[in-house]
Amino acid sequence: MKNKQDDRRDNVDKIQYNINKTIQNCExxxxxxxxxxDEKMKKTLTEKNERREEALNSMKREIEDEARDKKNGYK
Known part of the structure; x- marks a missing residue:
């Protein structure tokens, strides 16, 4: 069985898509x-947005790392 090659050239695009969707969900x-x-709903949505903000920060760091890593072939 042949291993599938790790093709990361479109990682930046995928991460950017996820960032855009997360921002849209926050909005x-x-x-x-x-x-x-509904105070319970407000609390739930506020907590979700806090988690989304944390995820956004992680995705932004990840996209920077991917974009810098020239061996990924991203232009």
Missing amino acids: LAEEMIRKTD
């Missing part, structure tokens, strides 16, 4: 927070 959650009177 949608913020909109829901503003519109709802």
Whole structure:
């Protein structure tokens, strides 16, 4: 059985897509927070957005590492 070669050339694009979707989800959650009177939902959405912010920071560091790593073939 032949091992699949690790092709990371599109990692930056994939990470950027995930960053964009996460930002979009944060914005949608913020909109829901503003519109709802349900305190439990507000708390849940606020907590989710806090986790999303942490994930965004990690993804941004990862995209920088990937973009710097020339052996990945990213242009």
